[in-house]
Amino acid sequence: MLGETTDDGTDEPDPALTAAGKLADTIRTTLGPSGLDKMVVGENGTVIVTNDGSKIIEWIDITHPVGRLVEQAATAQDSAVGDGTTTTVVLVGALLEEAAALRSDGLHPTTIIDGYVRAAETALDHLEQYERSVYSRHDDRLAQIAKTAVTGRWDDTSTERFGELALSALQAVEFDTSRLTLKSYPGGELRESVCLDGVVxxxxxxxxxxxxxxxxxxxxxxxxxxxxxxxxxxxxxxxxxxxxxxxxxxxxxxxxxxxxxxxxxxxxxxxxxxxxxxxxxxxxxxxxxxxxxxxxxxxxxxxxxxxxxxxxxxxxxxxxxxxxxxxxxxxxxxxxxxxxxxxxxxxxxxxxxxxxxRATLLLRGGTPHVADEVRRIAADCIDVTRVTLDDGAFVPGGGAVPTALAMDLAALSSGIPDRTQLVFEGFGTALEAIPRTLATNAGTDPLNTLTGIKQRHDAGAEAIGVGSDGHPRDMIAAGVLEPSTVFTSALQRAVAVVTQILRVDDIVRTTEDGRSTTNEHDHTHAARGGYPWAVGH
Structure with missing residues (x-):
């Protein structure tokens, strides 16, 4: 399914790659502290402004079946850990792009699938060496993890406030979120938000x-x-x-x-x-x-x-x-x-x-939309903090871990005797899409930034990632920390959906009378909640 050849011998863009790529391109610019917002306009005139990948995907009406698979993976990621939706979609797009290049080099889809699965298992095995442990519910780094989930979505003062609210709310219920309620009301400012003992x-x-x-x-x-x-x-x-x-x-x-x-x-x-x-x-x-x-x-x-x-x-x-x-x-x-x-x-x-x-986090926002956005961000903070404590581990953010894993895979690929070596290299290149995107969104040259990070990693500074200014920086020292589970889950879901797509050689459509067709190029897309973010090709 990856790539078709026309009568004149040129390669025609694959519809699956196009659908997944457009979805990834739509939300990749929201990734990181310098990511931009999307203004989503509904058919009824409703307007929301957000840089949350899950919210944007929720508003897109995706009719291409491959796009729906990617949407399901992103939704599952958000439901499971509350963060990493954009990372998941960016990884899917990058893995499919590398798969198309490998296919054009003559590799069979099953070879790519097997290689991707092995590379993912190897990467996750190596991930353990970059993890740090959380020792208790009073670990100061939990607040940094909560703030990392907000960075880029609000100003610095509000980011600090979100982190404080999330941690205080969790501590009030001994980190049992079933006893915590979030309510948001318009007509106020974030600084007026409080954590109340009891039920509202x-x-x-x-x-x-x-x-x-x-x-x-x-x-x-x-x-x-x-x-x-x-x-x-x-x-x-x-x-x-x-x-x-x-x-x-x-x-x-x-x-x-x-x-x-x-x-x-x-x-x-x-x-x-x-x-x-x-x-x-x-x-x-x-x-x-x-x-x-x-x-x-x-x-x-x-x-x-x-x-x-x-x-x-x-x-x-x-x-x-x-x-x-x-x-x-x-x-x-x-x-x-x-x-x-x-x-x-x-x-x-x-x-x-x-x-x-019981505890209630009473949140305030200037308008109904802002109040809803405040509630969503607070929920993300709470989710990632709770997930970190449950898992007991976190990793440096800013693309430090994907870069380190890509370098590990590149080193290991030289010892693979068959063509799986190329798949490992392609998988590593796909992982580098995370730091490249962060650097691009910060307005710096992604190649120069990635090269600088790799040089620092070679020198033993494995916590170096993309700083908020787009340049290499120590993520631990900067307080940019992420739950290990978020990246692990994003990588697993991305590989799962990509291998599922690679196993498909055709799209068969059925009609109401039971007849089947194979019209793979009839992809119409309409936004259920927001044009112009309809994904099609």
């Missing part, structure tokens, strides 16, 4: 009366009792069509009195349970809600299911299916519940959860 409930997602929350007696509760009802609170609705015929005003008054008595019973049951804050997963009758407020009980209705379950675990409260089942034994407690306005959103903060230590 967004009241914008419920229909709780904001007027009720302004009641002075319920703006703050110290050591409140938490009651939880996993059903509607109000007058029971019939489960089938019924009609009631009232003969006179006496019957009408009796009917209304019955409803009022039922509401009174509900209110009395809540008060008797001792609950001072009542969370309901569904709706609360308006009259009941108003009466509860007057009795000093804060009612919160239509609580999101995920938040409802978190509150139950954290407070020790047992949700009941009816108010009649609400008792002192089913309630829980927290140190305090405070109503606060974040931007234009009303929230409740439950602090001091006794049963499950």
């Amino acid at each position: 409930v967004d009241l914008e997602t419920s229909s709780t009366s904001l007027e009720a929350l302004s009641h002075p007696s319920i703006q703050t509760h110290d050591e409140p009792t938490i009651g939880m009802v996993d059903a509607e609170i109000g007058i029971e609705e019939p489960n089938h069509m019924e009609s009631v015929e009232l003969q006179d005003t006496t019957q009408r008054s009796a009917f209304q009195a019955h409803e009022q008595d039922r509401r009174t019973e509900l209110i009395a049951q809540v008060v008797q349970s001792g609950a001072t804050v009542l969370f309901c997963q569904k709706s609360i009758d308006e009259a009941v809600r108003t009466a509860l407020v007057q009795r000093g009980v804060l009612p919160v209705e239509r609580t999101r299911r995920d938040e409802f379950d978190v509150i139950a675990r954290a407070t020790g409260s047992t949700p009941v299916m009816a108010v009649d089942e609400l008792t002192a034994d089913t309630t829980g407690t927290v140190a305090s519940v405070t109503e606060r306005t974040v931007g234009t959103s009303q929230t409740l903060t439950l602090q001091g959860c006794p049963e499950e230590q």
Whole structure:
């Protein structure tokens, strides 16, 4: 599939290489601290500005099957470790480009595939000698790893802030991310972001009366009792069509009195349970809600299911299916519940959860788009920090490791007696695409920079990579550190998708009536979220 020969003897660009290459070219300029942003414009006029490879790929509608394979690899990389998406795609593009050159030199695809697999295994074996260990959760280098994930996406001050927030949030929950919640709100600056002890409930997602929350007696509760009802609170609705015929005003008054008595019973049951804050997963009758407020009980209705379950675990409260089942034994407690306005959103903060230590990273951004971007970057920081601690190892960034591995493969290839030697050399050249891209994005000559790095590596300085200015620099001294798992995962996924592509000799398309065609050159591409970043050829 790699390369076709036309009637005049010239080589025609391979469609697979073109599709993968265009995807790599689209996002390679975002790699590194000097990478540029992409402005993605949706068909409905929505505009996002980002340099995150996974976000850009998410917005591209890729119709070429090879492009979809690359997209799947990038998405899997982001889901698994939270970083390295751009690295994965750049490696795929470089490996396919080298494979095309090897194919034109007469190597069979199976020879290239076997060579790539062996070269990848060799590279990963050699990777261990460049790894450094993380000794504890209080290792200062964890903050540097978090900041490396942000470098180039924000200014230096904000990068420091992201690193601090990520590390403090993880330490607050003892690095258990299942107990950490991220929320972002527009209308503020990043420096206003804080890590709060406890759970933050967004009241914008419920229909709780904001007027009720302004009641002075319920703006703050110290050591409140938490009651939880996993059903509607109000007058029971019939489960089938019924009609009631009232003969006179006496019957009408009796009917209304019955409803009022039922509401009174509900209110009395809540008060008797001792609950001072009542969370309901569904709706609360308006009259009941108003009466509860007057009795000093804060009612919160239509609580999101995920938040409802978190509150139950954290407070020790047992949700009941009816108010009649609400008792002192089913309630829980927290140190305090405070109503606060974040931007234009009303929230409740439950602090001091006794049963499950919780933390919420409350993030701020000037606009909704910026707030979303802040949340995504904070999530990346948290992911790479947690992955580093779980794996216990990190490597110098800035393309130092790919360069070192490329040099190792070049040295080993001289001892390979068959044509696999060429594959090892090509694999090493593909690895060098990472430092070359970093140097290019920084505005320096990639050849000169790569040559300088290799000279320093030959002298024993294996931590030398591409600095933020595009020139060789010691990455450990610069604090540019990356989780070893991120590069390992990116390399494995890139090799997996490339070998899968190399095994394909044709694309067979089927029609609705079951007939098959082999029209490999009909590649139309449209952006589902953002032109002009449609990938095609």
